[in-house]
Amino acid sequence: MRILSLLILILFAVGCKSPEARRPVSQNSGSYIDESVEKNKEMIAKEEDYIKKQMGKDTDTEFLTSADGFWYYYNKKSTDTLNTKTPEFGDVVVFDYSISSIEGEPIYAEGEKPTREYAIDKEKLFTGLRQGLKLMKEGETVTFLFPSHKAFGYYGDKNKIGSNVPITTKVTLHSIKEESNEPNN
Known part of the structure; x- marks a missing residue:
């Protein structure tokens, strides 16, 4: 009986031991991520250099640089001094756009894409165009030059635009309708 009590006491003591964390079988240093980051930085720098070289060929155009990492003209x-409104979060804009390669070869010609209605920052749209629309006023037409990470990135558009392709997008903003703060009935 004494042995049984001692055995129960030992099992109880071992069973109440707090769990220990298991160590991973292998540890990664994060070098793959570091290599990927460096590779992407190099790719972006090459794309930006190429875009700048293409802009340099067009000496008649005044290119502007956006704070978001793309160029436009x-x-x-x-010219309307009363027309100072640019779209803000939630505003609905109506616009047309076409997409070309940086060299000017049409990818989606004018009229190939339907007129688009878009609620600023509330719907999906590729990053560069979303940021570019916020720079525009009603009635303006602007051409944007986007590096691939501001356009369709690694995946492309799964149709005509491939992986990591910088693009030129010509946009005409037809109207801006301010977001309504009224509750829907």
Whole structure:
């Protein structure tokens, strides 16, 4: 009986031991991620250099640099001094756009994409165009030059635009409708 009590006491003591964390079988240093980051930085730098070289060939155009990492120029700029409104979060904009390669070869010609209605930052749209629309006023036409990470990135558009392709996008903003703060009935 004494042995049984001693055995129960030992099992109880061992059973109440707190669990120990298991060590991983292998540990990664994160070098793969570091290599990937460096590779992407190099790719972006090459794309940006190429875009700048293409812009340098067009000496008649005044290119502007956005704070978001792309370039643009006005095909048609608003001269109306009362027209100062640019789209903000939630505003609904109506626009047309076409997409070309950086060299100017059409990918989606004018009229090939339907007129688009878009609620700013509330719907899906590729990053560069989403940021570019916020720079525009009603009635303006702007051409944007986007590096691939601002366009369709690694995946492309799964149709005509391949992986890591910088693009030129010509956009005409037809209207801006301010977001309504009224509750829907």
